[in-house]
Amino acid sequence: MSKIDHSLFSAHEHALDDNFGDCPECGKPLHIKNSKSGPFIGCTGYPECNFSKPLHDKQTTVLKTLDGIACPECASDLAIKKGRFGMFIGCTNFPSCHHIEPIKEKEDTLVDCPKCKKGHLISRTNKYGKQFFACNHYPQCRYVLNFTPVNESCPDCGWGVLIDKKGQLQCPQPACGYKK
Incomplete structure (x- = not known):
């Protein structure tokens, strides 16, 4: 019968701890915290430091650049993008240019x-x-x-x-x- 290696279960190196870096405002570690509206990343220095950010950034991702199709506002290429409300066509020169249009017309x-x-x-x-x-x-x-x-x-x-x-x-x- 084999013996269990108890050093694998040491409390100071817990496998579920994620490293979210240090707080940009006070330098203390960031951890996942919970609120009534869901989990978020917050500073361990709370209440002295109120820094927080969303756990999942709802950023827009570029799925495909439409080469040769120019933006009507700034002449940069347009791209198919996916955001929090679904897919759309937007300018690749964002945030300088805010041109967007639906993929399918109403x-x-x-x-x-x-x-x-x-x-x-x-x-x-x-x-x-x-x-x-x-x-x-x-x-x-x-x-x-x-x-x-x-x-x-x-x-x-x-x-x-x-x-x-x-x-x-x-x-x-x-x-x-x-x-x-």
């Missing part, structure tokens, strides 16, 4: 918004690439549909739009239940 469905009756429903995509339809008067009107809108009123409840869900026309109102 398409107007020409279907009137049944909630505010002022706007149209436009095709959008979320940060994961899933399509949805929202009123173009956002944020004043927050009406959203997850299925393609059809410019017909519901014959049962009178709601101003129907949806095409798997080839079947339905009323988007949960209380109605109309299907065609």
